[in-house]
Amino acid sequence: MPELPEVETIARGLASRVAGDVIDSVWLGAKPEPFKSAAAEIMATLQSRRIAHVRRVGKHLVFDLETLRPTPLPARSGSARGMRTSAARSGAAQWIVHLGMTGRMLVCQADEPVAKHTHAIAHLASGRELRFVDPRRFGRLSVARGFRAPGSEPLEVERECFVKLFGGRKTPIKSALLNQKLLSGVGNIYADESLFRAALRPRRRAASLSREELRRLYRAVREVLQEAIALGGSSVSDYVDADGEEGWFQLQHRVYGRAGEPCLVCQTPIERRVIAGRSSHYCPRCQH
Ligand SMILES: [Zn+2]
Numbered sequence: 001m002p003e004l005p006e007v008e009t010i011a012r013g014l015a016s017r018v019a020g021d022v023i024d025s026v027w028l029g030a031k032p033e034p035f036k037s038a039a040a041e042i043m044a045t046l047q048s049r050r051i052a053h054v055r056r057v058g059k060h061l062v063f064d065l066e067t068l069r070p071t072p073l074p075a076r077s078g079s080a081r082g083m084r085t086s087a088a089r090s091g092a093a094q095w096i097v098h099l100g101m102t103g104r105m106l107v108c109q110a111d112e113p114v115a116k117h118t119h120a121i122a123h124l125a126s127g128r129e130l131r132f133v134d135p136r137r138f139g140r141l142s143v144a145r146g147f148r149a150p151g152s153e154p155l156e157v158e159r160e161c162f163v164k165l166f167g168g169r170k171t172p173i174k175s176a177l178l179n180q181k182l183l184s185g186v187g188n189i190y191a192d193e194s195l196f197r198a199a200l201r202p203r204r205r206a207a208s209l210s211r212e213e214l215r216r217l218y219r220a221v222r223e224v225l226q227e228a229i230a231l232g233g234s235s236v237s238d239y240v241d242a243d244g245e246e247g248w249f250q251l252q253h254r255v256y257g258r259a260g261e262p263c264l265v266c267q268t269p270i271e272r273r274v275i276a277g278r279s280s281h282y283c284p285r286c287q288h
Helices: 004-018 039-046 160-167 173-178 188-197 210-235
Strands: 022-030 049-057 060-072 083-088 094-098 104-109 117-122 128-135 140-145 270-276 279-283
Touching: 004 049, 004 060, 004 104, 004 128, 004 210, 022 039, 039 094, 039 140, 160 173, 160 210, 173 188, 173 279, 188 210, 188 279
Parallel strands: none
Antiparallel strands: 022 049, 022 117, 049 060, 060 083, 060 094, 094 140, 104 128, 117 128, 270 279
16 A cells, blocks of 8 residues: 555656646546445536646545636737636645555556556546556545645644644553544554654553654654655656556565564564454564
């Protein structure tokens, strides 16, 4: 499942490819699950809009859309065309895509064969197509205005706000990190990696962490996410091209998925515990 760094990478890749292009028309598949907004609403919102920008909000891809509005030419121009189109922001409609487990957003040439499990196609004025492909159908497409993720943005939240988010919570710090209402976009892998870097055990109650420990965690979360984004930047094409079948780029995981393997710092075998239904990996010696 793509986490924040992957979604950031995908958003940047999409922005560099399709920002400025215009959605001429939209095709939506018959399977209802991928559509969180009504199909008619999605069509009406997307068609004849220019993609102003693509960015990440939490774990969502947000396409900021601009209206193409016919504008009368000044009478003195004497032009026979009479009308021209110009982009005008009107209420900033947005196309929101959550990739779920297996969703992908592909930029394809129109003549490329349409992959199985394609649920939506936006035909672009450039002749290309944006295709949403999702075999397991946990991904979601919707339209919105002024979309906001429910939690704080981990790369933007101020340190003391971060400390306040977690201070006093009775849940394990691991569960708190995964709580999307607190922080938006941190998933299982980066939660485990951040806790390792901060030398904190995943099962510690958030309330038991000192201010200094929370500050350490704040730094660790940012470092882990930024490193992963930096790694992803060079391999953007793997995620958005039609033939991008490759898996996610991987930060060298220090604990995640390494149960039983020696800690890279102290050689103690990494342990795995289930916390709030999610497996957590940690070094029993380095993390306290
Ligand atoms: Zn260790």
